[in-house]
Amino acid sequence: MFIQPWDAGLDEAEWQTWIAEGHDFGLLTVNGLPGHPPTVVPTHFTGDGNHLLIHLARPNPVWESIEHDPNVTFTVTGDYAFVPGPWRAGPGTPATEGVPTSYYAAVQFICRAAIVDDPEAKAELLRRQLAHFQPDGDHAPVAVGRPPYGRMLSGIRGLRLQVTDVRAKFKYDDHKPVEHRAAVADRLIERGQGLDAPTAQQQLRRLDRIGPWKP
Numbered sequence: 001m002f003i004q005p006w007d008a009g010l011d012e013a014e015w016q017t018w019i020a021e022g023h024d025f026g027l028l029t030v031n032g033l034p035g036h037p038p039t040v041v042p043t044h045f046t047g048d049g050n051h052l053l054i055h056l057a058r059p060n061p062v063w064e065s066i067e068h069d070p071n072v073t074f075t076v077t078g079d080y081a082f083v084p085g086p087w088r089a090g091p092g093t094p095a096t097e098g099v100p101t102s103y104y105a106a107v108q109f110i111c112r113a114a115i116v117d118d119p120e121a122k123a124e125l126l127r128r129q130l131a132h133f134q135p136d137g138d139h140a141p142v143a144v145g146r147p148p149y150g151r152m153l154s155g156i157r158g159l160r161l162q163v164t165d166v167r168a169k170f171k172y173d174d175h176k177p178v179e180h181r182a183a184v185a186d187r188l189i190e191r192g193q194g195l196d197a198p199t200a201q202q203q204l205r206r207l208d209r210i211g212p213w214k215p
Helices: 010-021 062-068 119-132 149-154 178-191 197-212
Strands: 026-030 037-042 047-050 051-057 071-083 099-118 154-169
Touching: 010 099, 026 062, 026 178, 037 051, 037 062, 047 119, 051 099, 051 119, 062 071, 062 099, 062 119, 071 178, 071 197, 099 197, 119 149, 149 154, 178 197
Parallel strands: none
Antiparallel strands: 026 037, 026 071, 047 051, 051 154, 071 099, 099 154
């Protein structure tokens, strides 16, 4: 992922906060076997220290590739919107000559994958995921040999992804003048389509933290 200096995460806390705000679904990318393309799997994940926890169905085609090469990437994106050209036209430039762009946040985790096959270890992985996604505990116990989850454990395999690097990108025109960025945020809120509102919130948040861009 190419990151311009003005699009880079400001610090670790920025991307960690963004992930913790509910961005817990992404794309697992696994290197393909020789002569084959990469495999990309959309899935939820749970953080566990410097690991990401995932489980997938046993028939999923990723396992052989991971066993061959455990180096994987997990990508989370969100708060994105298309910004039309006229919104970005500079002072004195005809609106039709403005160049459109995309705004978005993206965090890429570079990881080394370890497959989890032990039944109790898989049960513990599921317990951790349920603690995140169903914190009220409104589910049956996850235990080996105990229904309903016990009989399902053989149908899944777990993944512990050890995070070795993180690349964070918040692409919201931070190199543009303050007035321009504020005006685009207003237009996004006014348009109100898709993820326009959270995109505007990210732009305004970055504007508050960065102010005028200083190379």
